Every structure is written in C-alpha cells, then in structure tokens.
Amino acid sequence: MSQKEPETIEIKISEDILRARQSVRTCMVDLGFSLIDQTKMVTAASELARNTIDYGKGGTMRIEYPAEEGRTGIRLIFLDHGPGIADIQQALKDGFTTGSGLGLGLGGSKRLVNDFEIRSEPDKGTQVTVTRWR
C-alpha cells in the first residue's frame, strides 16, 4: 500500500460538509475499510463538520493515517477557533444542544468511532479527534 499524505480541508460553508464526507469516503475506500466502517466514519465526519460550522464558526478538518502496534487507521481532526464548549460532559449527552439540531452530533459521533478525544477552551476553540482502526 502506498503511503497516503495527510491533508487539511477547510470547513466553512455547508458545501464543505459534503466535500468532507466525500474525502473521508475516498480515503477509506483506498485503505480497504469495510462498507459499514466507511458509513460510520463518513457519518461521524458529517456530524463533526456541521458542528465545526454551526458552533465553531468554521474551521478545518485534517485527515491523517496513524500506524501503531502493527495496525493502521484513519484519523480526523476537526479544529475551530470558535467560542469553545463550557461543559464538555453536558455537550456529549444525547439531546443536549445550544443550537437547533437534535443534539446527537458529539455523543453520536463518539459511538461511531474507535477513539474519540475532545479538547475545548472557552473563547479559544475546540478540537475533536476521531480515529477508526482497521
């Protein structure tokens, strides 16, 4: 397998959510992930990209290809410099939202990936990192 280069995609307008989904799909197909794994990760990417726009006022998605302990995977890092999240535990709860959505984005995405990490600082921004291993 040829080594894939990390890439960064701008997430500013709603069409970017579509581009993020398509990029993640293409990368996962190239890496040989199963259809179910692809669907889960693409859905998580869609939720997190929308959060980046709706709550983070726009940002970026970085795609990386981690390899450790003999396994490889795909990692997505969503970064914004928005208002940040005051209470992360509350934000992870299903049904909690400060917007108009269903409040499933963060908690739902967490269930669709293998590793989930969130860091946020008020007035500095939010970084959500999700990884799916092969």
Add this chain to the structure above:
Amino acid sequence: MDKIPILKLGNILLVTIQIDMHDQLAIALQDDLTARIVSAHAKGVLIDISSLEMVDSFIGRMLGNIAAMSQALGAQTVVVGMRPAVAITIVELGLPMENIQTALNVERGVEKLQRAMEKYEKGTPR
C-alpha cells in the same frame, strides 16, 4: 442550483433522492414537497433513499420533518430503500426514527402507503 424531482403517481408523490444532498438542497426539498402536497392534493409521499450512502442527523431530521409536515397536511409518508450499512449507523448514532414509517423497497412502500391512506380516510369524519 440542483433540485430533487418530485413525481406524481395518482395521489402519491414519489421522491427519489439520488445525490448526496447538501443542507440547502435538503431544506429546499422539504419546502418543495410541502407545497406540492397541497397543489397536487396528494394523500401519500414515498421517499426512496436507496441511493443514499449516508444519513446523518441533519438528513434524519429532514425526513422526520417531512413526515410531520405531510401528516399536518393530511398525507402519509413512507421512507423506503434504506441501505443496511446506513440502518446500522443511524441506530448507533441514536437517530430517533419512531415517527418515520419505513419499508424495504418501493413496492412494499406503496402497499404500506395505500393501507395508511385507507386507514386515514376511514378515520376522517366528513
């Protein structure tokens, strides 16, 4: 801008979503469909999502909205053709689907829709 076509078959409106929708397109479909239910005097709406490779909470919410809006206008909605990988994913995502009637394919969807339409007509005082 792209538009998702709405076909009329008797008193049913058929919508086949064949492209990965961006948010505005999903909202436009919601608006078009409600207007069309009224202008076409439709009693049923069939939404075929067999081409959709992914349903996230935004699209899920749109499907729920369409079902609720149709109901308010006296039309029943059935969503058909969900792919297995999509079904597995939306359950893990936690998407509430209890307000949405579903069927395996278009044929079964039409049957389900006809039964729902008959039941609705009987239950409606004239």
